[in-house]
Amino acid sequence: MPTRGSPEGRPTPLAQLFEDYEKDVVRADKEYLNVILRIESTIKSVGTEGDRPVVVLFVPIKEGGAAIQCQFAASSAEEVAKLKTGGSVTIVGRCAGVVNAGVTLDQCRLVRYGPPKGL
Secondary structure, eight states: OOOOOOOOOOOHHHHHHHHHHHHHHHHHHHTTBBBBBEEEEEEEEEEEETTEEEEEEEEEEETEEEEEEEEEEGGGHHHHTTOOOOOEEEEEEEEEEEEEEEEOOOOOOOEEEEEEETO
């Protein structure tokens, strides 16, 4: 299925995205699947999945929070490795729906990064 939306991404509140998928996956897929989204949040963790860098974003909607995974191209590994847990980011990526039981964006790119307070 082709990607939908502007390359700059549709501004999307992270909590809304998560809640929509939690309520009704089929309906949320109609709204978000393959759409380029622009999201802002705090970094929960930074790691890799195979050779691809992954940033997990904190969604402050439940006690303990929830998370959305953002997958980057392998070519972004050096840039993503500089990100720190607790930092704030704006990311543009394609909504891939629910992957491995979690809402996932792929084909991500970093738009803005602010280091954690105190660093």
